[in-house]
Amino acid sequence: MSTFVALARMTLWFVVISFSLAGVSVAADPFARSTLSTKGTLYAGQQVEIDIDVFVPNYFLSPPQFPLFDIPGAVVTMPDDRGLNLNETVNGEDFSGIRKTYVVTPQAAGDFTLPAIVIPFGYAAVPGQTSQGKVTVPSLTFTVAAVPGGAGGTPGVTAGELTIMQTFDRDLKGLHAGDALVRTVTIHAAGLAPMMIPVPKFDAPDGVQIYAHDPVLSEERTSRGEITAGLRKDTTTYVFSKPGTFALPEIALQWFNPATGKTETAQADGAEITVAAAPAAAEDQGLAPPAPPPAEERIDWLWWVGVAAAVVACALLIQLAASLFGRLVTWTETALAQRAQSEPTAFRRVLDACRERDAARLEAALDGWSRKTGNVPLSRWLDRFGDVETRTAFARHRQSRYGAAHSHHENPDLGRLRAGLKSARQLWLEASSADPNTPTGELPALNPVLDAPLPTSH
Structure with a gap:
């Protein structure tokens, strides 16, 4: 019996624990x-x-x-x-x-x-x-x-609260025939999406033209971004084509208030507009005078003459600039050519060849300079304007170039020859400026003796 009781107690505890664990899991x-x-x-x-x-x-x-x-x-x-x-x-x-x-x-x-x-x-x-x-x-x-019927049994819109506000763009007094008046109506509907707000009805009396603009829908939100109300703004323009007194109708919307269970009406008051006649000048011409026939446009000859003169002046300036530029190019090319063929340039080639110790180039440069200046033969010119060392250096240069192959010749001192030629040219320039008719020399012998003894100083 005790074994049966113990087994029953264990079974009961197992069931209780299972239900407890199931409850925790759920x-x-x-x-x-x-x-x-x-x-x-x-x-x-x-x-x-x-x-x-x-x-x-x-x-x-x-x-x-x-x-x-x-x-x-x-x-x-x-x-x-x-x-x-x-x-x-x-x-x-x-x-x-x-x-x-x-x-x-x-x-x-x-x-x-x-x-x-x-x-x-x-x-x-x-x-x-x-x-x-x-x-x-x-x-x-x-x-x-269902929403209880409003006026005429037509159900209205359901909202927490619906209000209508309106504004005009100008004073309602002082209007004249032909003037325009802009009326803006804003509907505020609490707890209603903007798209659910009914479209207000704008009516116009006889003699008044009405032009509706596209509505503007927006939302009113809290600081947390929650939508609290919908907004709809409608703008309409009234144009009064004749004088008289006109009554703009009120804007009314029925809405059902679920808090009170009643249908209510929100409205914007109408307005009575007195329109005076247009000013005398406008009356004489009519409110919408026919467009005058297009006048024949006169040709402004003075303007066209000015344009033509400006074009001609521009063309002349371009031609003058092109001519001056061409002359400048020609003058520059001529000056460069003259400079390249001048005596100083020819002599500079002589000095450059001496400095670079290029005997072949020096011979060609000396020949070119002597022919350009008329100092032929060059040895006669050196005898007159060059010192002994210069003549000796020149003679050694000629011997190294044209002497017999078996003869022994010292290497020419082209550095000394360069300095001597510069000094001789300076004396020649001074003599030429003092006496322009100074003779330049005679033609050299056809076969000069290059192995002759070198000149010595006295």
Whole structure:
């Protein structure tokens, strides 16, 4: 008997512990819930808010992906992109949650059901480790009633509050025939999307033309970015084509207030406009005088003559510039050619050949300079203007170039020859400037004796 009792006790403890562990497991799983946030009777056209909460144990490691779903016969939006963070304790377990608020606007009366919504996310099932999870949002059904009829049985728009404001671009007094008046009407609808605001009706009395501009839709938001109201701005221009008194009708919209369950009317007052006759000058010509026939345009000969003169002047300037440039190029080329053929240039070639110790080039340079200046033979010129050392250096140069191959000749001192030629040329230039008719010499012998003794100083 004692064995049976002990076995029964063990079985009971096993069942209790199993249920306890099962409860902990259930409590530790992620879950979701849906809540109808808008209370009271719901009406067609009213914005209905539904809160979707997703909870996980510990904390999220990647945010839940809330989808935008469809409900037949309703417009679904999620105006607040940011989620609300939540914390909750369930069965002794701490949960972190994120809430998104959807706005559902039913277009007609009836029952509406939330579709199956699956939301994936990442969370820390075990702290420090990422687990992928997903939850299915519990279904939610709500009933929408029809909006009570307004004037004439026509249902109005459902909003938390609807107001109309208007402005005119000018003083309503002092208008004349042909003037224009701009009327701007702004509708503010709390708890209503801008696209759901009805279009106001602008009427114009006889004798007034009306031009409507494109509406401007916008939203009013809180500091957190939550939409609190919709705004619609309509602008219309009235043109008064004749004098008289005109009554601009009021702008009225019916709206249903779900808080009071009554249909209310928002309006912008009309205006009575007195339009005076147009000024006398305008009356004589008429409000819309026919366009005068186009006058034959006269040719401005003075302007055309000025243009022609400017063109001719530009052409002459271009021709003159081209001629001057051509002359400049010719003069430059001539000057360079003359400089290349001048006596100083020829003598510079002699000095350069001496400095570079190029005997062949020196011989050609000396021949060219002596022929250009008429100092032929060059030895006669050196006898007159060169000193003994210069004549000796020149003779050694000639012997090295034209002497017999078996003869022994000293290497010419081209450096000394260069200095002596410079001094001789300077004396020659001074003598030439003093006596322009100074004889330059006679032709050299056809076969000079290059092995003759070198000149000696006295």
